[in-house]
Structure formats: structure tokens, C-alpha cells
Amino acid sequence: MNIIYMLLAISVFVALIFFVLFIFSVKKxxxxxxxxxxxxxxxxxxxxxxxxxxKAKTSKETITNPEK
Incomplete structure (x- = not known):
């Protein structure tokens, strides 16, 4: 069971390193x-x-029906 905790901690640490390197490269x-x-x-x-x-239809309607 201890090996699972150790592998989980190592994987989180490696993920954080990759995240920091990604942020650094974006800023540069x-x-x-x-x-x-x-x-x-x-x-x-x-x-x-x-x-x-x-547009032609509306202008034609206003000429034939000026009340509208």
C-alpha cells in the first residue's frame, strides 16, 4: 500500500513540473x-x-404603399 502512495506522490510531482514548464514556455x-x-x-x-x-423589396413597398 505504501508503494501506491509513493507512486501517486511522484506522479503529482512530475505533473506539477510539466505544468510549470508549460507556463514558463507560454510566458516566454x-x-x-x-x-x-x-x-x-x-x-x-x-x-x-x-x-x-x-432591400429592393422593402424600397419597392415603400414607393407603392407610402402609408406603411
């Missing part, structure tokens, strides 16, 4: 993406198409 900028912003400017932005049929 290890996972910062420096490549994508420089390449992103080479691609065209996607155009957002508006639904012109609904």
Missing part, C-alpha cells in the same frame, strides 16, 4: 504565431455579399 513566447500575420496580408479578404433582394 514559445507558442506565439509569428508566421501567420506576415502571410495573411498576401491573401485577399473574403467579400461579404449582402442580400439585395430584401
Amino acid at each position: 513566447g514559445q507558442y506565439d504565431d509569428t508566421y501567420t500575420p506576415s502571410v495573411r496580408m498576401l491573401f485577399e479578404d473574403e467579400l461579404v455579399k449582402e442580400d439585395t433582394s430584401s
Whole structure:
């Protein structure tokens, strides 16, 4: 039974070491993406198409029925 407690303590200790190293690497900028912003400017932005049929319909209704 003592070996289970010892292995549990060792595994928690190793997990804490990996967690501290991960936090350290994130703070140092290890996972910062420096490549994508420089390449992103080479691609065209996607155009957002508006639904012109609904706009035309509402403007047509206001011309024919000015009371509404």
C-alpha cells in the first residue's frame, strides 16, 4: 500500500513540473504565431455579399404603399 502512495506522490510531482514548464514556455513566447500575420496580408479578404433582394423589396413597398 505504501508503494501506491509513493507512486501517486511522484506522479503529482512530475505533473506539477510539466505544468510549470508549460507556463514558463507560454510566458516566454514559445507558442506565439509569428508566421501567420506576415502571410495573411498576401491573401485577399473574403467579400461579404449582402442580400439585395430584401432591400429592393422593402424600397419597392415603400414607393407603392407610402402609408406603411
